[in-house]
Amino acid sequence: MSASVTPLRQGAQPNDLEPFWMPFTANRQFKRLPRMLVSAQDMHYVASDGRRILDGTSGLWCVNAGHGRKRIVEAVQRQVAKLDFAPTFQMGHPLPFELAGRLVQFMDGHFDHVFFTNSGSESVDTALKIAIAYQRAIGQGTRTRLIGRERGYHGVGFGGISVGGIVKNRMFFGGLLNGVDHLPHTHDLEKNAFSRGEPQWGAHLADELERLVALHDASTIAAVIVEPVAGSTGVLVPPKGYLARLREICDRHGILLIFDEVITGYGRLGKPFAVDYFGVRPDLITTAKGLTNGTVPMGAVFARRGIYDAFMDAPDNAIELFHGYTYSGHPVAAAAGLATLDVYKEEGLFDRAAELAPYWEDAVHSLKGARHVIDLRNIGLVAGIELEPRPGKPTARAFESFVKAFEKDLLIRVTGDIIALSPPLIVDKKQIDRMFDTVRDVLKEVA
Numbered sequence: 001m002s003a004s005v006t007p008l009r010q011g012a013q014p015n016d017l018e019p020f021w022m023p024f025t026a027n028r029q030f031k032r033l034p035r036m037l038v039s040a041q042d043m044h045y046v047a048s049d050g051r052r053i054l055d056g057t058s059g060l061w062c063v064n065a066g067h068g069r070k071r072i073v074e075a076v077q078r079q080v081a082k083l084d085f086a087p088t089f090q091m092g093h094p095l096p097f098e099l100a101g102r103l104v105q106f107m108d109g110h111f112d113h114v115f116f117t118n119s120g121s122e123s124v125d126t127a128l129k130i131a132i133a134y135q136r137a138i139g140q141g142t143r144t145r146l147i148g149r150e151r152g153y154h155g156v157g158f159g160g161i162s163v164g165g166i167v168k169n170r171m172f173f174g175g176l177l178n179g180v181d182h183l184p185h186t187h188d189l190e191k192n193a194f195s196r197g198e199p200q201w202g203a204h205l206a207d208e209l210e211r212l213v214a215l216h217d218a219s220t221i222a223a224v225i226v227e228p229v230a231g232s233t234g235v236l237v238p239p240k241g242y243l244a245r246l247r248e249i250c251d252r253h254g255i256l257l258i259f260d261e262v263i264t265g266y267g268r269l270g271k272p273f274a275v276d277y278f279g280v281r282p283d284l285i286t287t288a289k290g291l292t293n294g295t296v297p298m299g300a301v302f303a304r305r306g307i308y309d310a311f312m313d314a315p316d317n318a319i320e321l322f323h324g325y326t327y328s329g330h331p332v333a334a335a336a337g338l339a340t341l342d343v344y345k346e347e348g349l350f351d352r353a354a355e356l357a358p359y360w361e362d363a364v365h366s367l368k369g370a371r372h373v374i375d376l377r378n379i380g381l382v383a384g385i386e387l388e389p390r391p392g393k394p395t396a397r398a399f400e401s402f403v404k405a406f407e408k409d410l411l412i413r414v415t416g417d418i419i420a421l422s423p424p425l426i427v428d429k430k431q432i433d434r435m436f437d438t439v440r441d442v443l444k445e446v447a
């Protein structure tokens with residue numbers, strides 16, 4: 001890549017970059033010309049050369065309340081000093097009980113239990129396993145198939161990549177899970193380019209689930225998992241009515257519906273969850289990221305009323321679900337989660353996101369006509385900017401845009417030839433303007 005990447009200030013990096021095998025990264029290219037972040041506060045990172053970088057991506061879609069929030073930092077500090085770790089297998093400590101209680105309050109009584117994990121990937125594995133075990137618990141043990149969707153991202157566990165729909169995340173890893181099928185994705189530039197919010201065309205794509213039911217028979221299908229808004233594959237907003245139609249078809253056939261809200265949860269759409277935004281209720285919801293504002297790894301799976309109860313038939317000394325992680329409900333993560341929920345509530349950040357969404361939408365669509373741009377998409381405080389791929393070199397244009405934006409003190413995220421923006425919900429209008437002005441300038445400069 002270009003030699004123009006900002007060099008590191010002397011002495012500001014670890015001596016040897018080699019031993020860290022970096023995730024989802026071109027390791028050799030990065031280690032030749034690294035981009036290092038060394039601190040953060042509110043809307044900004046500080047890079048190793050001292051520049052303040054505006055965070056257009058909430059880290060990796062997780063720092064929804066902004067960086068370095070005092071209340072969360074102090075809660076974590078206090079908790080690690082008080083109770084660093086305690087088991088939750090046949091033992092307990094107060095915090096995960098309190099956090100689960102706070103989380104179900106978001107759900108109007110429709111989701112009444114929460115299973116804690118350490119990441120989105122683990123939340124997905126947990127939800128898929130609960131779905132299959134639940135079907136068995138209600139006497140539907142032949143229902144073991146899982147249905148995902150093309151261009152879906154559900155993390156990197158074997159369950160998640162099996163139901164996921166990203167070629168490169170699947171093709172290197174052998175046979176994956178048996179008995180998985182996929183719905184078609186909903187992205188169609190011809191029909192829906194430059195839609196504001198939910199596109200009009202495409203609700204009928206949910207009917208493809210009927211085709212899969214006809215092919216496999218409903219009695220073999222445990223669950224369908226989708227992201228309400230696909231994030232990682234470039235901000236694919238669901239067509240109007242699509243999610244409700246999926247819900248109807250699942251109901252008709254006794255299939256559980258799982259919403260993967262690892263990105264859409266905790267205010268990203270201007271509501272607590274996508275469930276609230278779209279008014280469609282799944283059976284299980286996977287979350288992570290914004291649950292702790294990215295400070296301490298933690299995920300949470302919400303189970304609809306009745307699911308937990310279905311496991312409670314065995315004698316009461318029997319373990320009902322043979323699943324869990326050493327760190328399910330970790331005290332420090334739970335403390336971070338509680339403090340994060342306090343910040344969201346006290347600062348009204350979900351409502352703030354909703355109030356800013358129309359301004360954000362106009363800012364996104366002001367890029368219409370900008371160089372290379374072939375589509376603009378938005379929902380809540382999320383934007384997808386799709387670029388025309390450079391002939392013969394897919395993804396190069398977007399990656400160079402990412403590097404150039406960083407040189408211009410803005411952190412964006414790119415996937416394929418799509419730029420994704422999803423700032424902390426504390427962003428202000430001036431910062432929104434700066435993000436899109438910078439992207440416009442970058443696109444002028446990138447070949």
Ligand code: PXG
Binds near residue numbers: 124289
């Ligand atoms: N489900 C969804 C919908 C996600 O977006 C995961 C599961 C997995 O979460 P963990 O915590 O295991 O990484 C995710 C993660 C990007 C990007 O830039 C997105 C994610 C992670 C890293 C980068 O699009 N999403």
